[in-house]
Amino acid sequence: MMNREFHPESLMMTHGYKPELSEGAIKCPIFQTSTFVFKSAEEGKAFFQVAYGQREKEPNEELGLIYSRLNNPDLQILEERLCLWDEADECAVFESGMSAISTVMLEFLRPGDVMLYSKPVYGGTDHFVNKVLPKYGIKGIGFTSVQTKEEILELVKGQEGNVKMVYVETPANPTNALFDLQICREVADTLATEEKEVIVCVDNTYMGPLWQHPLKHGADLIVYSATKYIGGHSDLIAGAVLGKSKHMVRVRTLRTFLGNMAGPWTGWLLMRSLETLKVRMTKQAENTIQVADFLLKHPKVEKVYYLGHLEEGTVQHDIFKRQLNSAGAMISFDVKGGEKEAFTFLNNLKLMKLAVSLGSTESLAEHPATMTHSDVSAEDRALLGISEKLVRISVGVEHYSDIIWDIEQALEKV
Numbered sequence: 001m002m003n004r005e006f007h008p009e010s011l012m013m014t015h016g017y018k019p020e021l022s023e024g025a026i027k028c029p030i031f032q033t034s035t036f037v038f039k040s041a042e043e044g045k046a047f048f049q050v051a052y053g054q055r056e057k058e059p060n061e062e063l064g065l066i067y068s069r070l071n072n073p074d075l076q077i078l079e080e081r082l083c084l085w086d087e088a089d090e091c092a093v094f095e096s097g098m099s100a101i102s103t104v105m106l107e108f109l110r111p112g113d114v115m116l117y118s119k120p121v122y123g124g125t126d127h128f129v130n131k132v133l134p135k136y137g138i139k140g141i142g143f144t145s146v147q148t149k150e151e152i153l154e155l156v157k158g159q160e161g162n163v164k165m166v167y168v169e170t171p172a173n174p175t176n177a178l179f180d181l182q183i184c185r186e187v188a189d190t191l192a193t194e195e196k197e198v199i200v201c202v203d204n205t206y207m208g209p210l211w212q213h214p215l216k217h218g219a220d221l222i223v224y225s226a227t228k229y230i231g232g233h234s235d236l237i238a239g240a241v242l243g244k245s246k247h248m249v250r251v252r253t254l255r256t257f258l259g260n261m262a263g264p265w266t267g268w269l270l271m272r273s274l275e276t277l278k279v280r281m282t283k284q285a286e287n288t289i290q291v292a293d294f295l296l297k298h299p300k301v302e303k304v305y306y307l308g309h310l311e312e313g314t315v316q317h318d319i320f321k322r323q324l325n326s327a328g329a330m331i332s333f334d335v336k337g338g339e340k341e342a343f344t345f346l347n348n349l350k351l352m353k354l355a356v357s358l359g360s361t362e363s364l365a366e367h368p369a370t371m372t373h374s375d376v377s378a379e380d381r382a383l384l385g386i387s388e389k390l391v392r393i394s395v396g397v398e399h400y401s402d403i404i405w406d407i408e409q410a411l412e413k414v
Contacts, residue, residue, distance in 0.1 A: 008081075008084040008085050008278075009277070009278040011081065011084055012081055012084075012274045012275050012277065013275055015077075015080060015081050015084065016076070016077040016080035016081060017077050027271075027272075028073065028074060028077055028268065028271060029268075030074060030264050030265055030268045031068075031072055031073045031074050031264050032264050032265065033068065033072075033264075034067065034068050035066075035067050035068070036064075036065035036066060036067065038064075043064065044066075046064070047063065047064035047065075047066050048066065050063050050064075051063060051066055051070050051071075051256075053249070053253070068261075068263070068264065069256060069259055069261060070256055072263075072264050072267065073264075074264040074265075074267030074268050074271065075093050075261065075262060075264070075267040077267075077271065078091075078093055078267045078270050078271050078274070079091035079092065079093055079240075081271065081274055082209065082230070082240055082242060082274070083242060085209030085210065085213070086204075086209055086213050086214075086215055086222055086242050087213065087215060087216070088215060088222070088242035088243055088244075088248075089243065089244050089245040089248060090242070090243070090244075090245050090248035090249075090252070091240055091241065091242045091248075092240065092241050092242075092248060092251050092252045092255055092261070093226065093238060093239070093240050093261065093262045093266075093267065093270070094226075094238065094239035094240065094241070094255065094260055094261060094262060095237065095238065095239070095260050095261065095262050095263075095266075096225070096227070096237045096238065096239050096260075097122075097124075097205065097223070097224065097225025097226065097227060097228075097237075097238075097239035098124050098125075098128070098225075098239065099239055099258075099260040100223045100224065100225075100239030100240055100241045101124075101125055101128065101203070101223050101239070102128055102132075103241070103251060103254055103255055103258060103260065104201055104221060104223060104241055104251060105128070105129075105133065105138075105165070105167070106254065107250050107251055107254045108164055108165050108199050108201075108247075108250070109133070109138045109164055109165060110138070110164070111136055111137030111138065112137055112138075112162060113137075113138050113139070113162055113163070113164045113165075114138075114139045114140075114141060114156060114159050114162040114163045114164070115129070115133070115138065115139070115140050115141070115163070115164065115165045115166075115167055116140075116141055116142075116143060116152065116155070116156065116163060116165070116166045116167070116187065117129055117140050117141070117142055117143070117166075117167040117168070118142070118143060118144075118145070118167065118168045118169050118170065118172060118179050119142035119143065119144050119172075119380060119383075119384055120169075120172050120173065120174070120175060120177070120373065120376065120380065120384045120386060121167075121169040121172065121173065121203065122169065122173045122203070122205075122225075122372065122373075123368075123372045123373040123374065123375050123376055125169065125203070126373070126375065126376050126380075127375050129167075130377075131375075139162075141155050141156060142380070143155060144177075144383070144384070145172065145177040145178060145179050145316070146315075148183075149183045149186055149187055149190075152183070152187050153187060153190060153191075156191070160191050161193075161196070163191045163198055164196070164197075164198060164199065165198065165199045165200075165201060166184050166187055166188045166198060166199070166200045166201070167201050167202075167203075168181065168184050168200070168201070168202045168203070168219075169202070169203035169205075169206075170202065170203075170204075170206075170212075170323075171206045171207065171307065171328065171330070172206075172384075173205070173206060173330075173368075173372070173373075173392075174305075174330075174332045174368040174372065174373065174386065174390065174392040175305055175332060175384060175385055175386065176206075176305045176306065176307055176328075176330060176331075176332060177316075177384075178307070178316050178319040178320060178323070178324075179319070180315075180319050180323075181200070181202065181214055181217035181218055181219060181323060182217060182218060182322075184200055184202075184218070184219075185200055185217070185218030185219075188200045188218075199220045199221065199247065200218060200219045200220050200221075201219065201220065201221040201222075201223060202214035202219040202221070202222050202223070203222075203223050203224075204222050204223070204224060205223075205224050205225045205228050205229075205358075205359075206328060206330055206358075207324065207326075207328055208224075208228070208229030208230060208277070208281055208359065209224070209229075209230065209277070210229075210277065210278060210281050210325075210326070211281070211285075211324055211325055211326040211328055212323055212324045212325070215242075215243065215244075217322075217323055219243070220243055220244060220247050221241060221242070221243035221244075221247055221248075221251070222241070222242045222243060223239065223240070223241050224239060224240045224241075224242075225238075225239055226238035226239055226240045226270060227239075227357060227359075228357065228358050228359030228360070229277065229280070229281055229358075229359035230270060230273060230274070230277065230359075231269070231270060231273050231359075231360075232273050232276070232277065232280050232359060232360055232361060233273060233360060233361055234357060234360040234361075234362065235269065236266050236269050236270065237266075238262050238266050238270060239262075280361060280397055281326075281329070283397045284329035284359075284395050284396060284397055285326045285327065285328060285329050286400070287329070287395045287396070287397070287398070287400040287403060288306070288308070288327065288328065288329040288330075288331060288395040289308055289327070290400040290401075290403075290404065291331060291393070291395055291400060291403055291404060291407065292304055292306040292308055292309060292327075292331050294404045294407065294408075295331065295333050295407070296309060298408075298411060299336075300335060300336050300341075300411045300414050301333050301334070301335065301336070301411070302333075302334040302335065302336045302389065303333060303334040304331065304332075304333045305331065305332040305333065306327065306331045306332075307320055307324065307327035307328055308327035329359070329394065329395045330358060330392070330393070330394055330395075331392070331393045331395065332368070332390055332391065332392045332393070333390070333391055333393075334387065334389045334390055334391075335389050335391060335411075335414060336389070336414075337389055337414065338387075338388045338389050339367075339369075339370070339388035339389070341389065341414045342367055342388065342389050342390070342391050343367065344410075344413055344414050345391060345410045345411060345413070345414050346365055346366075346367060346391065346410075348409070348410040348413040349365060349406055349407075349410045350406050350409065350410075351363070351398065351402055351403065351405070351406040352364065352365050352393070352403065352406050352407075353365070354366065356371055356372050357394070358392075358394035359394060360394065360396060361396050361397045362396045362397075362398070363393065363394060363395050363396035363398060363403055363406075364393070364394045364396070365391060365392065365393045365394075366391075366392050367390070367391060367392075368386050368390055368392050369381060369386050369387060369388050369390060370388075372392075373386050393407075
């Protein structure tokens with residue numbers, strides 16, 4: 001086996017786990033413990049020296065188990081497996097997607113700093129950028145998917161020395177707008193100096209670890225709401241950050257002292273979910289093609305926002321071909337009318353569930369303007385097309401014909 005390079009979906013069953021260390025259990029047990037016993041005081045000292053950065057690890061030395069706020073077998077194995085899809089150096093798992101996002105921002109931004117961020121972003125991220133970070137003297141400046149490199153740089157003219165991060169959510173929630181990561185990298189490099197690095201961080205939640213790999217396109221860090229595709233069953237809350245070791249050591253250190261790592265039970269559930277990740281996401285993407293094509297032809301649907309419908313020759317299609325390997329399983333569409341018509345559609349769904357979140361086995365539908373993105377400014381909602389008639393659907397693994405039946409009968413009531 002040592003001579004073969006296995007695919008990530010094959011390694012999800014075994015990577016990082018040694019059954020002989022756990023009484024031969026075929027699956028990693030749940031290590032539901034707060035602390036771990038040292039064999040000697042000298043061993044405890046050595047473990048803490050590495051954990052607190054007082055010395056570098058020796059060749060082939062592993063960080064010993066100390067305390068579940070620092071490390072736990074369920075989290076360590078999970079983090080090693082998550083690295084495989086994105087080919088990341090390291091991963092850190094968090095209690096939620098927002099705890100992952102906020103930890104990254106708090107680690108790399110200081111009072112007086114500026115962060116360029118893509119618009120739209122998830123409503124919780126938008127709130128943190130525009131309502132929380134300003135309390136600490138940190139300014140967020142938004143840019144859209146239609147702006148060029150030169151136009152983005154113009155937004156921070158006179159503040160170039162203060163920009164420390166370019167934060168990108170692509171595809172954007174809920175419009176599926178794509179951002180060119182090559183341009184984002186070029187913007188960051190243009191604003192960087194010998195004394196100041198500008199980090200590129202990408203929220204890859206919409207694409208999961210399968211359909212887009214931002215590190216290959218110039219990103220330094222990736223953040224996920226692992227609640228979504230990675231968890232995939234609407235039964236846990238978690239987040240993850242992946243990236244290069246020099247950045248991850250800072251993320252991991254702040255996580256240790258904020259204490260917002262995931263627990264062993266969540267880690268175990270996520271390991272279980274990883275085993276079926278490719279199967280689930282593949283089925284969801286296949287279903288979405290059928291659903292999106294149906295919506296495109298329906299007389300009560302004004303516009304469909306789906307990556308599989310991007311017109312060849314456009315800038316968005318060019319980004320899609322370079323950065324993504326699937327159109328994904330997220331669709332938004334405008335119902336003809338407004339909030340009343342959108343609510344009528346949502347209230348008449350039978351199979352699909354009216355709920356926020358996404359990426360789960362069941363299909364979910366929601367109204368971004370009054371739900372997930374209700375805290376986004378009215379000006380930004382108008383600018384970005386998050387209107388009262390917009391509905392967002394996360395397509396699940398049900399039979400596509402049943403999903404289409406449900407959409408059709410609900411639209412009939414509009």
